[in-house]
Every structure is written in structure tokens, then in C-alpha cells.
Amino acid sequence: MIDPPDTLFPEEESRSPMRPQFWSLWHGCHRKSEGCLHCYVYRRDTSNGIDSNLVHKTSMFRMPVQRDQSGRYKIPSGTLMWTCFTSDFFIEEADEWREDAWAMIRERSDLDFYMVTKRSERIPDCLPEDWGTGYANITICCTMENQRRADERIPVFKDLPIAHREIICEPLLEGIDFNGELGHWCEQLTVGGESGREARVCDYDWVLDIRRQCQEAGVPFHFKQTGAHFRKDGRVYDIERRLQYSQAHRADIDTR
Numbered sequence: 001m002i003d004p005p006d007t008l009f010p011e012e013e014s015r016s017p018m019r020p021q022f023w024s025l026w027h028g029c030h031r032k033s034e035g036c037l038h039c040y041v042y043r044r045d046t047s048n049g050i051d052s053n054l055v056h057k058t059s060m061f062r063m064p065v066q067r068d069q070s071g072r073y074k075i076p077s078g079t080l081m082w083t084c085f086t087s088d089f090f091i092e093e094a095d096e097w098r099e100d101a102w103a104m105i106r107e108r109s110d111l112d113f114y115m116v117t118k119r120s121e122r123i124p125d126c127l128p129e130d131w132g133t134g135y136a137n138i139t140i141c142c143t144m145e146n147q148r149r150a151d152e153r154i155p156v157f158k159d160l161p162i163a164h165r166e167i168i169c170e171p172l173l174e175g176i177d178f179n180g181e182l183g184h185w186c187e188q189l190t191v192g193g194e195s196g197r198e199a200r201v202c203d204y205d206w207v208l209d210i211r212r213q214c215q216e217a218g219v220p221f222h223f224k225q226t227g228a229h230f231r232k233d234g235r236v237y238d239i240e241r242r243l244q245y246s247q248a249h250r251a252d253i254d255t256r
């Protein structure tokens, strides 16, 4: 039995969505762990007859440093650049292109770059020589979808030299015990369910328990989306894609 989504949480909250630029400088990836099973890159590529395993540079590669006819950068200063969202910035095939990417990021120190990876173990070998304690205009976000991947990735990720660092647990596949490892090294932890027809269930109790751990560690918590199948108080709700973000917002459980 499925209830309509608007019975899940009682009150609406309005938020203004961020409007970043997407910089897909290379495209394609390989499944890395359990969270990749229904990866949207594969879903979309399959419907377009594209092999997602073929990693290639895109026509957007030089996007941050492109200029208009008057010589000004096309991307205005202060823009948030969602970087590499149809691949993984630290994927092996991109090793030969990454130096050029770092050079563009250095040149555009007036932009903010946000990148998400499941390959935290590759980060140390992929950093540029002048990285130091991390470029101030880059946030690196490591994703971990279950206990196994949190146990594997947190010890590596938390000690890396990164100026701005976040965690994403999405798609959240089970409850996660961070074993007291969360702390101020992590600027935000985001949780979300899985989207798509074959999505796995996300349980509200898992979400609340991670929120509790964030509060105890002083880490800001963000509940981003419910996913397509969401369990609350033992009942599973099927949530339309267009309502998955607003339903999470209505839970009103974010902390700062």
C-alpha cells in the first residue's frame, strides 16, 4: 500500500535552489562500489546507445577559461562549478588530462569548484605539485553509501590535505556508524535516497541516526532527497521524482 507523498511530512518549506554551472570535462566511468548499481550516467548513456565505460574528454573541457569576443571570461567570477558530474575527477583514464584541469582551476581562482568522488584512495597520487594544504577554491566530497564504504573511505579521506571537504551518503543503502570519526574536518554531510525505477529503499531511521552523529560531532547535516522509495515508520512510500527534494526539505531536519 502506497500513500501519497504529501502525507509523509507535514509542513512545506521553501528554499531557493542553487544555480551552478556544470563542468563535465570528461565523461564516462566504471562502477566502483554498491552505490553505482543504478548510476544515472549509465542509465542515461544506455538509453542513448552510449558505452559509459569509455572515458573521454568532452567539448566542455576548456569551459572555465573560454573568453568572449571582448576577451572576458565567459564564466563570471564567483560561479560555483559542479565539476565532473558524469564521471569521477580521479578516475584512472583521466590521469593524462588532469594536469591541464588543475591549471585551469588555478587560473580561475575566482571560481569555486565542487567535485564528488568515490576514489578517495587515488587522490594523493592525483594532486598537483603546488597543492599544499589544498586549493582554497575546491571542495572535494567523498561519497559513501553503506558501512563497508564508510569504513574503507573515511580513514583515507579525513587525513588528506584538502581545504574544503564534505561527505555524501547517497544513495544511502543502510544505516552507517561512523564510529566517532566525524569531526570539524568535514564541513557538511549530505544524505539522500536513490532515484530511478529500480531504486533501493532508503529508511528514515538511517537518515535520523546519521543526523544524530553529525550533531554530536558538530558537523552540519543536509537531507537532500528521499529517493524513489522511502520508508518511514515502517511504511514504504513511492515518491515521484519531482517531489523527492521537496519531501526531504519538508522533513526540516537540516542542521547548521
Ligand code: SF4
Pocket (backbone or CB within 6 Å): 029, 030, 031, 032, 033, 035, 036, 039, 040, 041, 042, 086, 087, 088, 118
Ligand atoms: S563512481 Fe559515480 S559516476 Fe562512476 S559509476 Fe559510480 S556512481 Fe556512476
